Amino acid sequence: MPNTSMLAAAQPFTTGERDAVYKAIFTRRDVRDQFLPEPIPNDVIRRLLEAAHNAPSVGFMQPWNFITIRNQTVRDRVADAFARANEEAAAMFTGERQSRYKSLKLEGIRKAPLNICVTCDRERGGKVVLGRTHNSSMDLYSTVCAVQNLWLAARAEGIGMGWVSIFRDADLKSILGIPDRIEIVAYLCLGYVDELYERPELEVKGWNRRLPLDDLIFEDRWRGGD
């Protein structure tokens, strides 16, 4: 039932509002170590999850779930799972790169007072989902949009967030009781921060450099060879 009366006027934001959105985007960091111990109040957590839940989703399937983790024993087990996987990861680098890898702190699982595991239920919309017919990853991508909404909302609340991706899925599923059919998309660490890096931590620490944006933009067609 199309209902055009559901359309409402949509002006551009004021300059102040627009600047605030860009401030969130440009000052957001992947936080691993600056977490303060103060707990995040429930009403703030709720706002962050509402922001995530208002992400776009393919066919409006809203495939996400959010497991909030504050229990210390659970976080200890997750940190152990990270440590095991991170040893495997470090072994994939060699020489100076490996030493540098090992010097980086890549998670705040125990230090951050709140962890959130974000999952994707790929069967939520039934077998055929509007918009997923030709790209089967669209439900995973929707879930990532929810993560990015959560990240920007957290920044606006004075909360830092880090995304930890160095796990064996089976370990996390076992610790958190996640069914096999559910896909883990992100494991997040959150806590208040009173300082953040001015540039991405991996840039500050010399791991990689910022690419010039001009090199990444093409007009009307891919440029260059394959």
Next chain:
Amino acid sequence: MPNTSMLAAAQPFTTGERDAVYKAIFTRRDVRDQFLPEPIPNDVIRRLLEAAHNAPSVGFMQPWNFITIRNQTVRDRVADAFARANEEAAAMFTGERQSRYKSLKLEGIRKAPLNICVTCDRERGGKVVLGRTHNSSMDLYSTVCAVQNLWLAARAEGIGMGWVSIFRDADLKSILGIPDRIEIVAYLCLGYVDELYERPELEVKGWNRRLPLDDLIFEDRWRGGD
């Protein structure tokens, strides 16, 4: 070379700034038909792409490219590719659901004055990428974060955006000259809007309902069966 002097104070946003971030998140829509014909100035496109380029990326690999498409012939060919795929998609639904599917407008490829194809170069960081060692999709997920940044920045600029996912990859790659090894993550339609749906269009049009957030949140462990 760790350089702690790169840490800067990071207070919470003011209430006004915080509200602006939430306004972008909660009023963002997947736009298919409300595009106005006015071109988007180059400096505004630049701001949108800077926002995308400041997304988090695994190992700071920044795997994305952005093909901006304004050429009418190219957009016509893309629209034809969509139409072919959408016929295949419609055939996957049956009965009343199929009629309803066919009644939905799912793209603004010709109507929106700007299209952007966002891609992921999975080899940009070399074979071993920090943070991608145990989840090979992390570079794709980084690229999705760039799309969501772009979407929220567009909302703040008064620009609507729609994500079109109903294509055969090979068609888009052929039209845009994208090499085989590059993955297409998103095809986006952008244009100024002066009205937007108050709720997601697929909710307004009765395709799916908003799920209660409480049902999607678990504490410390997955709840319920598999």
